Amino acid sequence: MLAIHSRKNSFSDKWIEFCEKYDIQYKLVDCYSSDLIQQLNDCCGLMWHWGHHDHKAVLFARQLSLSLRAIGKDMFPSVDTAWHFDDKVGQKYLLEALASPMIPSYVFYDKSKAINWARNTSYPKVFKLRGGAGSENVRIAKTEKDALNFINRSFGRGYKVKNRRNFLKERIWRFKRDRSLSSFLNISKGIARLFIPKVAEREFPAERNYAYFQDFIPKNDHDIRVIVIGNRAFAIKRMVREGDFRASGSGIIIYDKAAIPEECLKIAFSVSKKMASQCTAFDFVFRDGEPLIVEVSYSFSARAYSDCPGYWNEKLEWIDGQFYPEFFMVEDFIKNLNLM
Ligand SMILES: Nc1ncnc2c1ncn2[C@@H]1O[C@H](COP(=O)(O)OP(=O)(O)O)[C@@H](O)[C@H]1O
Ligand SMILES: [Mg+2]
Incomplete structure (x- = not known):
């Protein structure tokens, strides 16, 4: 049986939908409860989308994945997928060790x-x-x-x-971008947060x-983000904020297959394989046309990819049509466990 930790608005919503749709036996577990290992007695794998803002998860999620590995149970994200998550210093060692093209x-x-x-x-x-x-x-x-x-x-x-100052700056940027009432109201929330830690x-x-x-890699008005899940890759182009060099979080996204250099896909597939990762997002910037990895991350906001018109397979063949990245994750995981 498959175990899933359910967290609203995380990957788990679609993981559960997938299990329901394809009649996969699963049970919901609470990763924060002390008897978790016991709860997993009748399960061969656990899926938990834990985030870097979750200070409780950060205390033990990696240790959990190592412990499950010790008894031959799978976890998403696996040790190899997430040991360097939200740790750019860790990623520096990994990417250098794998002789990957990184900044x-x-x-x-x-x-x-x-x-x-x-x-x-x-x-x-x-x-x-x-x-x-x-x-x-x-x-x-x-x-x-x-x-x-x-x-x-x-x-x-x-x-x-x-930090609260960043938080407010971010809200002001979104207001400038959208000029909408909701982003204006968000600014006031941002101001409130300045006082409420x-x-x-x-x-x-x-x-x-x-x-x-x-x-600093100059003259990049965008970055390219490629996400590899198993033998599939999909990608977006993210424009930088106005008067800024940073693309991540700008929310200005271009969904166009032609905007994605093939070289980025090749690097992403190859490094992801060397990492033995289940799921990795790669950020790229370009030095004289040469793609360089900025950072990697197993977690991302799935919503930002719902407008992707399709994805590539490992042969770089295009598969047209919308998809759910979370379905890719759970499908690979379940097939690996012979549950499907
Ligand atoms: N060394 C760099 N040279 C040029 N641009 C960079 C560099 N590092 C980051 N950037 C830009 O800043 C953005 C955020 O950097 P990143 O390291 O990916 O942080 P985050 O984890 O917040 O996404 C990137 O999307 C890219 O546009
Ligand atoms: Mg980034």
């Missing part, structure tokens, strides 16, 4: 080494925290002085992964004692 990245665990590097490198650079999404923790260091400021803070009081901001420790930078 040159630098990490420091000593303030003096970081300062020494900052004094001798070229600018601009991009400064990032390990975690975060939608560009919330991605900043530009235009000069050595900027970089030194980031470094001082990183080895001082550190940064909050979720968000759970995530409160519950996550400060990110400190490391500094992570990447080379």
Whole structure:
């Protein structure tokens, strides 16, 4: 039997729909309950879409996947799929180890080494925290002085992964983009949040004692995001915010098969195989036309892909028509367990 942890508006909605539709035996379990392993006695696999903002999940989701692996039970996301999730520093080691084309990245665990590097490198650079999404923790260091400021803070009081100022900025950007009443009302929510600490901001420790930078890859007015699930790939083009270099979270999405360079698909398929991942989103930017991986992530907002006109298989043949990415995940998982 298959076990699913149900969380509204996550992948699990469609996983459950799939099981109902194809008569797959499943049961709902509560991953947060202490007797979880016992609950899984009659199950050969567990699917749980846990997110990086869930401070409880982050405490034990990876440990759970390792524990299930130890007894030969499958999990989605598997260890290989998610050990580096929301951890850009972890991804740097992985992508370098796999000799993948990634943006040159630098990490420091000593303030003096970081300062020494900052004094001798070229600018601009991009400064990032390990975690975060939608560009919330991605900043530009235009000069050595900027970089030194980031470094001082990183080895001082550190940064909050979720911060209220970013939250408000994001709402203002969406208002500028949409000029709608609902995005205007969202700004007032953003202002309210400036005074009411968000759970995530409160519950996550400060990110400190490391500094992570990447080379700034100029002249990219968009990034390309390719998602590989098993032997399928689908992709979108995301334009950067106005007057900004960051595409992730801008919400300006182009759904056009012709906008996706084949090279990105090839890299995504090949790296995903080397990672042994069930599901990976790859962000790409381009250096003189050459695609470079920005970061990877197993989790994404499925809604943003509902307008994709089709997907590719591993031979890069196009399969026309809309699809649910969550169905791909559960289909692969179930077939692997011989439940279908
Ligand atoms: N080194 C870089 N050079 C140029 N653009 C970058 C670089 N890193 C990130 N970006 C841009 O910023 C966006 C957010 O960066 P990313 O590392 O993917 O963070 P997030 O996890 O918030 O999506 C990317 O979508 C890309 O458009
Ligand atoms: Mg990204």
